[in-house]
Amino acid sequence: MSMILTSLRLAVITVLVCVPGYTALILGFAQLATPHTANGSLLTSADGEAVVGSHLLAQAFTQPRYFWPRPSAVGYHAAGAGGSNKSPTSTDVTDRAQQLVAAYGATSDQPLPADLAAASGSGLDPHVTERAALYQAARVAAARGRPRAEIERIVRGLAFAPGGFFAGERIVNVLELNRALER
Amino acid sequence: MDAILLITIVVGGTAVLSWPLGRYLRWAMDPLSLAGPAGRFDRLFRAFGGRLCAAQQDWKQYCSALLVFNVVMFTLAFGILGLQQWLPLNPDGKGALEGSLIFHTAASFTSNTNLQHYSGEVHMSYLSQLGALMWPQFVSAATGIAALTAMARGLPGRAQMGNFFVDLQRATFLVLLPLAALVALLMVLGGMPMTLQGAAKVMTLEGVEQIIARGPVAAFVAIKQLGTNGGGFFGPNSAHPLENPSFFTNVVSTVSILLIPMASVWMFGRIVGHLRHATVLFAVMLLLLLVKIGAAVVAESAPTPAFAGLPIAQDTGNLEGKELRFGAAAGPLWAVATTCTSNGSVNCMHDSLNPLTGLVPMVGMWLNATFGGVGVGMINMFLYVVLAVFVAGMMVGRTPEYLNRRIEMREVKLAVLAMFAHALFVLGGTALFAATAWGQGTLNNPGAHGFSEILYEFSSASANNGSGFEGLGDNTVPWNVATGLVMLLARYLPILLPLAIAGSLARKRASSASAGTLGVDTITFGGMLLATIVFLGALTFFPAAALGPVAEHLQFPK
Numbered sequence: 092m093s094m095i096l097t098s099l100r101l102a103v104i105t106v107l108v109c110v111p112g113y114t115a116l117i118l119g120f121a122q123l124a125t126p127h128t129a130n131g132s133l134l135t136s137a138d139g140e141a142v143v144g145s146h147l148l149a150q151a152f153t154q155p156r157y158f159w160p161r162p163s164a165v166g167y168h169a170a171g172a173g174g175s176n177k178s179p180t181s182t183d184v185t186d187r188a189q190q191l192v193a194a195y196g197a198t199s200d201q202p203l204p205a206d207l208a209a210a211s212g213s214g215l216d217p218h219v220t221e222r223a224a225l226y227q228a229a230r231v232a233a234a235r236g237r238p239r240a241e242i243e244r245i246v247r248g249l250a251f252a253p254g255g256f257f258a259g260e261r262i263v264n265v266l267e268l269n270r271a272l273e274r
Numbered sequence: 275m276d277a278i279l280l281i282t283i284v285v286g287g288t289a290v291l292s293w294p295l296g297r298y299l300r301w302a303m304d305p306l307s308l309a310g311p312a313g314r315f316d317r318l319f320r321a322f323g324g325r326l327c328a329a330q331q332d333w334k335q336y337c338s339a340l341l342v343f344n345v346v347m348f349t350l351a352f353g354i355l356g357l358q359q360w361l362p363l364n365p366d367g368k369g370a371l372e373g374s375l376i377f378h379t380a381a382s383f384t385s386n387t388n389l390q391h392y393s394g395e396v397h398m399s400y401l402s403q404l405g406a407l408m409w410p411q412f413v414s415a416a417t418g419i420a421a422l423t424a425m426a427r428g429l430p431g432r433a434q435m436g437n438f439f440v441d442l443q444r445a446t447f448l449v450l451l452p453l454a455a456l457v458a459l460l461m462v463l464g465g466m467p468m469t470l471q472g473a474a475k476v477m478t479l480e481g482v483e484q485i486i487a488r489g490p491v492a493a494f495v496a497i498k499q500l501g502t503n504g505g506g507f508f509g510p511n512s513a514h515p516l517e518n519p520s521f522f523t524n525v526v527s528t529v530s531i532l533l534i535p536m537a538s539v540w541m542f543g544r545i546v547g548h549l550r551h552a553t554v555l556f557a558v559m560l561l562l563l564l565v566k567i568g569a570a571v572v573a574e575s576a577p578t579p580a581f582a583g584l585p586i587a588q589d590t591g592n593l594e595g596k597e598l599r600f601g602a603a604a605g606p607l608w609a610v611a612t613t614c615t616s617n618g619s620v621n622c623m624h625d626s627l628n629p630l631t632g633l634v635p636m637v638g639m640w641l642n643a644t645f646g647g648v649g650v651g652m653i654n655m656f657l658y659v660v661l662a663v664f665v666a667g668m669m670v671g672r673t674p675e676y677l678n679r680r681i682e683m684r685e686v687k688l689a690v691l692a693m694f695a696h697a698l699f700v701l702g703g704t705a706l707f708a709a710t711a712w713g714q715g716t717l718n719n720p721g722a723h724g725f726s727e728i729l730y731e732f733s734s735a736s737a738n739n740g741s742g743f744e745g746l747g748d749n750t751v752p753w754n755v756a757t758g759l760v761m762l763l764a765r766y767l768p769i770l771l772p773l774a775i776a777g778s779l780a781r782k783r784a785s786s787a788s789a790g791t792l793g794v795d796t797i798t799f800g801g802m803l804l805a806t807i808v809f810l811g812a813l814t815f816f817p818a819a820a821l822g823p824v825a826e827h828l829q830f831p832k
Contacts, residue, residue: 093326098339100322101439101443104443105413106405109497121462121492125465129469131469144476147516147519152480153480157479167484171393171509172508178719178723179592179627189584204586204590206598212596212626213514216597216599253520254525256276257280257601258602260602
């Protein structure tokens with residue numbers, strides 16, 4: 092009996108310190124030091140009126156004039172994220188890849204970069220590889236009536252190696268890239 | 275090349291950090307002297323806990339206190355989850371949870387497992403996330419550290435193993451809380467959200483509405499990683515960009531996963547007073563960890579079999595279920611780290627790993643002692659040590675001794691019972707669900723991979739891991755009840771039985787070491803221990819591995 096009372100006492104104390112106490116500390120620091128990212132890295136439109144997305148999250152792009160993100164198993168649903176959870180041996184993965192190969196018009200001379208065929212873990216991966224973006228540059232340039240070299244320059248300017256030397260494949264944020272096209 | 279360097283720096287750097295942390299853990303959990311700050315904390319904790327904190331406890335009293343506190347933890351978590359629709363801090367109006375899911379989730383977070391049959395951003399209010407899930411992430415981890423401390427006190431002969439209520443507070447307030455605050459601040463600086471505002475509604479560039487779930491993520495993620503909890507704030511766990519925004523946060527997370535499990539070994543060595551023995555244990559664990567990481571990285575660099583014959587450039591390895599910002603080696607490295615420790619958070623979808631890569635996390639959970647969960651990983655390793663000492667003693671025809679105390683029938687029986695329980699839960703559960711509609715009706719992949727989904731789920735529940743082949747449709751009453759019970763039994767049996775062994779050893783008279791004593795601080799003993807772990811694991815689990823991941827691998831021609 093007395094063990095139950097002691098446990099209850101300690102439950103109350105640890106809850107108070109670890110939930111309101113600890114949370115308030117981190118919350119206060121985050122809202123003061125990094126308010127933009129602390130609230131989800133939301134981006135506003137050029138006129139500053141509307142919120143157009145989060146810098147950290149992929150959103151659907153289907154029009155030829157935009158760069159397209161990686162496939163999402165959840166339709167870019169940012170309130171219920173998830174991967175396909177399909178085995179890499181699955182025929183479902185093959186079927187999806189065939190559709191994407193057709194959509195991008197990939198051929199054996201110009202094979203599709205794998206990240207454009209493989210669904211991301213969260214369904215919200217905001218990046219594609221630099222080569223996956225360059226792969227789409229001709230389509231975007233044609234749809235916008237702009238020289239391909241100019242589009243490729245924008246891609247190269249925004250691409251970065253996420254881990255410097257430790258993760259060499261350069262990637263680019265798709266929403267950032269598409270916003271740069273609009274400017 | 276960059277992968278090898280990254281792995282060396284992350285694993286090696288964490289191993290280096292674990293040494294000073296091990297010293298600190300010893301100071302915090304079992305101070306040699308109560309002069310200075312250690313004494314002030316001690317008086318404070320005794321005042322918090324009241325009368326019962328004054329007395330020393332033998333192993334039975336210690337276990338009773340541990341169980342009673344854990345029942346209270348379960349009840350409180352259950353209550354908050356059950357009432358969340360009426361409680362505050364629910365800006366997105368999350369509704370009621372189904373009964374068996376509440377039981378499963380409360381069992382999961384109390385047992386330090388964090389197996390999730392719900393999706394955080396879909397089902398949980400902020401109060402549930404913080405009160406019913408984050409609070410147990412602190413105190414269930416503290417329970418594990420306390421249990422290891424008590425066992426380590428008992429082995430050199432202290433039949434009075436300390437006081438659970440004091441140890442719990444030491445682990446919570448002196449170890450987990452300061453480390454979590456530090457890691458949470460790093461996560462905030464790395465771009466992780468930390469807000470109590472509800473979901474944001476945005477209009478995308480193409481004019482489609484997107485609802486963006488967010489919340490107090492950074493605080494949650496820090497203790498999720500440090501306490502080998504692993505339960506994600508969002509459904510896809512640390513693959514979600516808001517739960518792991520960058521390469522930097524991914525590295526901090528990986529270090530946090532391994533840090534306290536590694537330091538637990540040094541704390542154990544210091545409390546039992548045999549650092550050289552701890553060094554041998556640490557070396558065996560590190561070796562197993564590195565072998566598994568190597569195997570996973572190599573297996574995962576193979577291209578996606580489903581893309582064979584299609585015009586797809588596949589020099590990047592398997593990208594299904596992975597995020598690009600972490601780099602190529604980060605997925606398999608994390609998959610191994612999170613399953614060797616009993617963490618269970620993921621930064622890629624394990625269901626979509628190449629078949630042989632998917633086997634490696636399962637091996638981690640089957641052995642469950644290559645650093646293992648905070649505190650309890652070292653306790654599991656102790657069970658292997660008891661068996662290794664016993665077998666070695668039999669082989670050379672001497673009475674087996676451990677730290678100058680004789681290992682006899684009673685100790686070996688208890689150790690085998692704990693090992694057997696793990697095998698029974700994994701294989702028995704898998705057999706039951708693979709043979710019935712309970713399992714067959716919930717698969718996301720056909721054939722051998724479907725069997726792997728069931729096998730993984732029970733391995734994860736019994737190892738108190740929490741990761742999953744998440745395609746499995748596991749939010750059903752049979753899954754919730756079965757894995758809920760397995761998690762609870764597989765949590766408390768491997769804490770109570772080793773404490774019983776320690777209690778039994780503590781009562782024995784110490785013999786003095788002689789030339790005939792088997793040394794537990796030699797390379798020979800390390801080899802003996804390694805062989806015990808590998809053979810026991812292989813004999814127990816190889817048939818199941820052959821039916822799942824190995825069969826799937828062999829189905830696909832190169």
